[in-house]
Structures are given as C-alpha cells and as structure tokens.
Amino acid sequence: MHSYETRYDVIVVGAGHAGCEAALAAARMGCLTLLLNMSLDGMAVMSCNPSIGGLAKGHLVREIDALGGEMAKNIDATGIQFRVLNTRKGPAVRAGRAQADKQLYRLRMKRVLEQQGNLHLKQGEVTALYLERDELHGVDTRSGIRFLGTTVVLTTGTFMRGLIHIGLINYAGGRAGDLPSLGLSDQLKGLGFEVGRLKTGTPARLDGRTIDFSRLETQYSDDQPRPFSFSTERITMPQVPCYIAYTNPRTHEIIRSGLDRSPLYAGVIEGIGPRYCPSIEDKVVRFPDKERHQTFIEPEGLETVEYYPSGMSTSLPIDIQIAFYRSMHGLEQVEIMRPAYGIEYDYVNPVQLHATLETKLIPRLFHAGQINGTSGYEEAAGQGILAGINAALRAQGKQPIMLGRHESYIGVMVDDLVTLGTKEPYRMFTSRAEYRLLLREDNADLRLRELGHAIGLVSDELYAGFCRKREQIAAELERVATTRIGMGEAEQQWLMDHDCADVQKGTTLEQLLRRPGIGYIDLAGLPGGTAVLTPEVQEQVEIQVKYHGYLERQEEQIERMRKMENSVIPQEMVYSQLQGLTPEVREKLERFRPGTLGQASRIQGVTPAALAILAVALRVNGARQ
Amino acid sequence: MYTEDTIAAIATPPGCGGIGIVRVSGSLADQVGRAIFRGIPGGGFDSHRLYYGHFHRSVDGALIDEGMAVLMRAPRSYTREDVLELHSHGGYLVVRAILQACVAAGARLAEPGEFTRRAFLNGRIDLCQAESVLDIITSRTEASLALAQRQREGLLGRELFAVSDLLTGALATLEAYIDFPDEDIDPALQVAVSQRVTTAQQQLYRLVGSFRFGRVLREGVSVLLVGKPNSGKSSLLNALSCEERAIVSPVPGTTRDLIEEIISVDGLPVRIVDAAGIRRHHGDAVEQEGIRRTVGRLSEADLVLFLADASRPLDHDDLEILALLADRPYLTVLTKSDLPPCLEPSQLPPSLTTLSLSCLTGAGLPQLRSALFDYFMHDASSSPDDLVAISNVRHRDLLQRAVGALDRFSRHAAQDLTYDLLSIDLRDALSAVGEVTGATTPDAVLDRIFSSFCIGK
Incomplete structure (x- = not known):
C-alpha cells in the first residue's frame, strides 16, 4: 500500500448527497478535505426520483441551507418544476418540492466541489479503514493508495455489498451500471459494528417519445416558483410539467401473474424495504380493493426523453415490467429505456452512533446517509452536513455540535436514529416531529442561521442580511402589538368589509390579525396598518401572531423537557446494578444505551418510574465523583 | 416524569388525624394557592407565613373548607422548589376536594415518591437517603404497575x-x-x-x-359490613377506625341508618359502611324495608364482609342474610374470637376467605387488613371493574x-x-x-x- 504524501484533516468516502455536503462543510470550515468516490462522473447522482423536497424533506433542505449547505442552492439552479405543497393545510406543513434536471444537478454540484478551496476530489474505491492499534488513521483504496487523515466520514449509500434484483436474476452492483463496494462492510463487522441489510427499489425509466401525453393529466409548476435557498432571489430555469397516469385492473392482473418470479415474494430478498415506498406489486397485493394506483410521470431533465414513473418501483422480471407499464392508458406503446430494479445493501445500526454522528466504537469515524439506515437525498444531505461539521470540529480539536429535536428536523432524525435505530429505511415525516409547529420551512433561518454563522459556514454578509430580517420581524411584532386602531371613517369601513363590525375602539393590530380570515396583507387597508417590509418578514409576523398560543404551548413543552435532554447518562453506565428496574427496561437500556434522560424517555417501554430511578442514579453517581 | 411542572398530593395518610395537608410543589405553587385559597392580603403570600382563610374550588368558587395555607418559596423548602401546604380538616372528602381543586388550578398529581425525588435531585437530601428514595419509588410503582x-x-x-x-x-x-x-x-x-x-x-x-366513576371518585373503594344485630359490626367499625384514629364523617345526603368510616389500608383509601338497616323491629322478623335497602347497597359495594358472632350458633337471621349474599363474592368474618367458640367455619357456606377476630383484643385485625389489601390490589378473583376505583x-x-x-x-x-x-x-x-x-x-x-x-x- 502506497501512503499518499498529503495528510488530510477530513476524508469523506462517497460523493452522494451526504458526502458532498460533508466535504463542502469541512472544507469551508478550513479543513484540508479529501472527497473519494468510485467514479468522479458519479457525484451527487440522483439514483432514484428526479426531485428534491416534499413534506419534511423540503424542511430538511431549508435547514441545510440555513446552516450553510449546498443542496438548496443546487436545486434552485437546476430545478425544472417548482411547487409548494399543502398551501391550505397550515404553515408548519407547507413544503417546497422541485423536479430537477438530473444531469444539471449533478454537474453543478461537481463544479461547486471543484471550485471549493481546501478540497481534493479523487477517484477511488475505499476497501478498508486504515487503523493502527485500533486507532483510525485513514483509508485504503482498491488501487493501492493509502490516504491518511484525522477523521473519516463514511457515506456508502447503497454501495456496500450492493445486490441488484430484476425478477429472479440478481447481480452485484451499487446502482444500475455501477460496481458495488466490497470489503468495507466485512471490516466494519469485524470491528464490532452491527451490519444489517436493507432493500430499496426504483421504477423503470420510460422513453417519452413513446408516451401519449395527450391522454394524461398535466400538472404544472406554480406560477411564481419559490426557491429553496434563503439566498436565491428567483428561479430562472425554464419550467416543464409532470403528467399523471393510472394503473387499472388489467395492470394488477399482469402484476399478480408475475409474483411467482418476484424476488420479494419468492424470499430471495432478505433486506427490509420501506413501507412508505412500496413496490407496485406490494401495493397490488396489500390493497387488493384499490382499483387504480396513481403515478406521476416526471421528466428526468430538459435535454433527455427519459421519464420517471413515480410510485411504480418494482423488482418483477423484465417481461412483466414491459407488459404492465404498457397496460396503462397513454403508455400502450411505451419503450423501457432502463429497467426497474430492487437493490439490497449493507447498513450499520445507527444506535452505535453518538448524536454527533461519530461512531461510539471508533473515535473520529463518522457515518452519514444510507449507511445509517435512512433513505432519501434530503435525509442523507442533512446527516452529511452534520457529520462534515463535526468531523471538521473534531479535527480542529473543538467541541462538536448537536441539533435538538426542538430546533430542527435534522435533530429529530438524528435523535430517532441514534436512540431507537431503524429496521426499515428511515424517511422523514413531519409527524415524527413533536414540535412540528415550531419546525417550519419558513423559519429554518431563524432556527439555524446563528449556528451556521458561528461555525463558519454562513458568510458575514449573509449573516448581516439575516440579522436585519430578524430585527425587522421583532420591530414589526412590537408595532402591531402596540398600535391601536382609530375609529375614523376608513377604519369603520374596513371593519365592515372584513366581518369585524364587533371590534371595539382601542383594539390592537395584533388582535385583529389573530382573527380568522385576516392576513397581514389585509391590514394594508387600514391607515398605518402595515409597514414597508419584504414578503418574508410579513409572513413571519403573520404566523407568529396568528399561532402565538400554540407556539407558546410548544415552547413550554420544550422547556419542560430541557432538563431531561440535558441530563447526560455516562456511556459506561451499568444498568444491571440499578435497583428497581424491571428486566425488560434494563434490557432495553442496555441495548440502546441512551445518551441522555431525554433519549431514554423516548425508548418504548421505558416507564416514568424507570426514568425516575435513572434520574436518581445519575445524581448518586454525580455525588460520588 | 422527571420534569419541572407542578405536582400535588395529599401529604397526610388518608383518614388519619384531625387535620389533612395537601402539598403542592413547583413553579405554579403560588398561582395554585392564590386560585383556591382566600385569606391572603393583597400583596400575595409572604414566604413561610401561615395564613388563615377559606378553600374554594377555582372553577365555580364553591366553598370547600376553612383552614390554613403557607407558601415556602424556593429554595427554602422540602423540594427546593416553591412549596405550598394547605391545611384543612382531616376528613377524607375534604382533603380530596382540595387536591382536586389544586389539579383544576394547574397542578398535576404527583407520582409515587415524587416529592422526595425532587428533594433529592435538587440536592435537598443527602446521598444516604438516596437508597430509600429508590425503595419508595420501586415498591409503590410495583403495586401500581400490577394495578x-x-x-x-x-x-x-x-x-x-x-x-x-x-x-x-x-x-x-x-x-x-x-x-x-x-x-x-x-x-x-x-x-x-x-x-x-x-x-x-x-x-x-x-x-x-x-x-361508577363519579361515585368512586367521591368515596374511594367501599366495603359493606352485613350481619345481624350484635354480630359485632359497630365494634369492628370502631376497631378499624380507632386504629386509624379516623374521625367519623357521615356523608351528606345518606340516610341516618348508614354509618361509615374512611380508613387507610396500606395507603389504599377504603370506605367501610355499616349496613345498619338489617335489624329487628319489636323483637319481630327482619324488617322488609331494611332488606330491600341492604340489597341495593350490596350491589353498590366493592366488597361485602359478612359478620357472624362465633360465640353463638348460627340462627335464622344469619341464614336469611346469607341467602342475600348467595351468588356474590364476600369475606366471612367470625367475631368475638376471645369468647368460647360455638360456630365452626365448616358450618358456613364457602366464601372468598374466612377470618376470625376479636375487636376486644385486636387479634385478627391485621389479617383482615391484609385480606382487604389483597382483595383490592392483588386478588385476581375481584372484578376488574373494582380496580377502576383505585388510581x-x-x-x-x-x-x-x-x-x-x-x-x-x-x-x-x-x-x-x-x-x-x-x-x-x-x-x-x-x-x-x-x-x-x-x-x-x-x-x-x-x-x-x-x-x-x-x-x-
């Protein structure tokens, strides 16, 4: 093995959505960083659907942006259909979603990486971590080069021992057309990591020239595409539509006829697949009464005829694939360009991580993305930026950062993973966040910009702009709370027009704004009703006033949990010596080894009584030392 | 849960003593006090000062009782949080009503051992006491877990x-x-x-x-004593309550022939009712009206104790009462065990358990108490419905x-x-x-x- 002469602060293995954010964060924080990928053409590849965002995922993208990450800017520059979802269901669950031009997305990210100072990009397959007397010192590659580094971030995606399934045919591969990564997961197992197997899948890619779009429903972009990044002014890419098609009883019949050759049903696949992203055969089997299943036919880019039929992933044999896609209206003549496939891959139990994403077993080793059992580009990127930040801080000898459940979806995700682990590919849902009203897309900057700036990922210039925005919000909140409306003719008329005839003299603007059906913009009709402010500031004022009671309640809950979240349980805690714990609770605590009392409280079966005993024991330990 | 909210509990054992104390700990203690206690001058509570006044329900202002209240501000208190103590008359109903008013005013019911735990976590108690804290939590929660x-x-x-x-x-x-x-x-x-x-x-x-919910809430678990006159019902009632030093608290709205006591059986509040309705008139047959009322009470009671005088043979009155008890679970209590026995347990129809005791000497009373506790806390034969009563x-x-x-x-x-x-x-x-x-x-x-x-x- 040839040792390369440069010694890196941070080595990132894998240049997917997690790896790119990790490498950029570390390099931008001043660490000499190496990003290794099996192919330098395959960076930031969207292996499955051509879109970014959606519920909870859009939230993650905004948080990454607030921290100083790249994903939001990248989709803003390469997105070809932008929509805001759930516009009527409340601000907390409003989320952006965009179709990407896959190739442009990948190429732009590659350009950003290439232009980043402190960052080396190299092609190479990592086959092993390089350890000296159990201490991590770098990585070994298949081509015989050893790279030395202080910290290593593993982002292996679906590549570790990847196995592709099309019907009963299967072969090793990290993604269609790519080789798997072999050796690394065996070594991890040898080091004591619990390596498990997960499964995911992707639909076929269809030739748009053979689809009769005139027979499909059309779904257009929003009139005013809303960017993801707080620093993107507007979307300049041309916008194109998606299409909606449906399966029918004949489709289902064809699918059923192929089940005997489905690797899932024949028991060939051992990995566990995601319930929220079932294959079409799964949907047909589990919901036999449903007469049709919907699919969005999404463009893969502006310069390609390939289309992605969402929700139609399958690992059925190719002849069944061809037949069932062609049984759908509008797709009678369709040509498959790339077959659908299922893929199994190795992951490492995330319970073996600290909330910093550093592994408990090997100091200075970090895991992010699918290796932790997650699924999705946004989930990967969210972990990637956190792992990159902490790897950099570690290399610099500084304290790591952790994100709480009350401040970000990234925090919810990481806490779920390291506290409870996962048995299926983990995807973010807004319902996983107990403080959902506080974790909105619109306030991601208010939640995380400060931190992003403090660690050096957000420039002083961006930060200054953010501070101005924050001050304007505070000033306007103060103004609406203290401004009382007069009772002149204009005011009377306005009140009549807005169903507020019952309003008394001396009512504040804030009180008016709290009434259902009155938005900030409506106040413009009152003399002195509004101030000259950006739409973003207006939005914050409106949400914070309208939802004040609910937001305050969630803040109170957070305050109540804070002491538990801050009570650290030492890793060497011996649960067998704690009196009063039931055997079940003891077994759970030993298995999950929670890092704080807060984490312990989220483990199913750990009762309030057990928490009380733990709290007392911590205090006793503290007093003895 | 180990959080910083405000907790409340009855600090005195149920049914004991002339006064009852409800204790509240946490940041809302002051607020709770002001919501239900009237008698503090305008400026609010001075710390560590005892006030005389009246307790009211915060919802409708209804008067509960007169009494004293003291607020001990953090950190000079048992838990090192703000602690409010409300001293009222010791009747079980009164103390419960005050506790409920505290809950309505924003406190929550304390978990077992929670005051002590807070005291410990806030550094008020030293290390030596930690073990006993654990014991309290463990033993109490085991019972409540089973429950x-x-x-x-x-x-x-x-x-x-x-x-x-x-x-x-x-x-x-x-x-x-x-x-x-x-x-x-x-x-x-x-x-x-x-x-x-x-x-x-x-x-x-x-x-x-x-x-059921409402009744149990007001009155706790109820145990009905039945037996002919002179079978020892009143003596037993007195013996159980003397031991507890309970004060007699006739429940308003009940008929004069119903006498009851609230006692604590290992912390479990039990209402003992003497069904005095079964009695003879003019040395004649058992009064029909009394039987009718007793039948009604039998179905309301969570448990029935059948009392028979062991110093006399079974007679017609005993059998008539036993006929009423057929088909329902009850405990048999043979009283006056200090006198020469005339009645063998084998002469009686089978019941859940048969116990012998003497109210005069006190022999057998502890066994009765543990039989009651077992029945409500552990005995699998009791109907699950009964357990609704407890927490x-x-x-x-x-x-x-x-x-x-x-x-x-x-x-x-x-x-x-x-x-x-x-x-x-x-x-x-x-x-x-x-x-x-x-x-x-x-x-x-x-x-x-x-x-x-x-x-x-």
Missing part, C-alpha cells in the same frame, strides 16, 4: 383502547393528508375523521360521567384532559383551522388516553398510516 396491568385487561382498559383506536385512526388520516399530499387519498375520509372524533368524544363523556382521580384527570382536547378539536375544525393545528388537539387527546392505557407512540400513528393507506412514490 395498571389489571386495568389494561379490565373493562375500562377495553373501552379506552377502543377510544384510543378511534383517535389513532383519525390522527393517521389527518397525518396522511399532511405528509402525503400528492397521493390520491379519498377526500371523503375527512368526514370520517370528525365522525371518529365525535364517537370517541361520546365514549369519553360517558366514561368520565359514569356513575382514579388521576384517570379522571387524564380523561378530562382528553375530552377538553377533543372539544378544542371540534371547535377548531368548525372554525376551519388548519390541519397542523387540528393534529395538535388530536395528539393531546391521544396522549392523555395513552397515559391511562400505557400505549401510543409516534410510530403507532405511522404504522396506522401505512396499513390503512396505499402510500408510496
């Missing part, structure tokens, strides 16, 4: 699971609309959400307002919280509030019900979404 288990299997448990299932379904539907906006989920299901909530609401109303203030509290949350939901849904807010009301209701049944995690809702809706891209 919770029984309740889960019981009737209340089944009903609450049904409610919880309805709410989980409603929440899962709402969450599916939120998290999967592009899926074609049938819009008609939105109607199903409010139907589910309405059904759950009705069931909860019924549970909260049910007679029931807490349950009612939680179920009322659930009802309140569902009321909010209905009101907010009618105002067309957005889903992100409506889901909070549903979640609150579900978690309150879950605290009784011990179920429902975020994952349970996700599981429900994936099993009910065909989701996936």
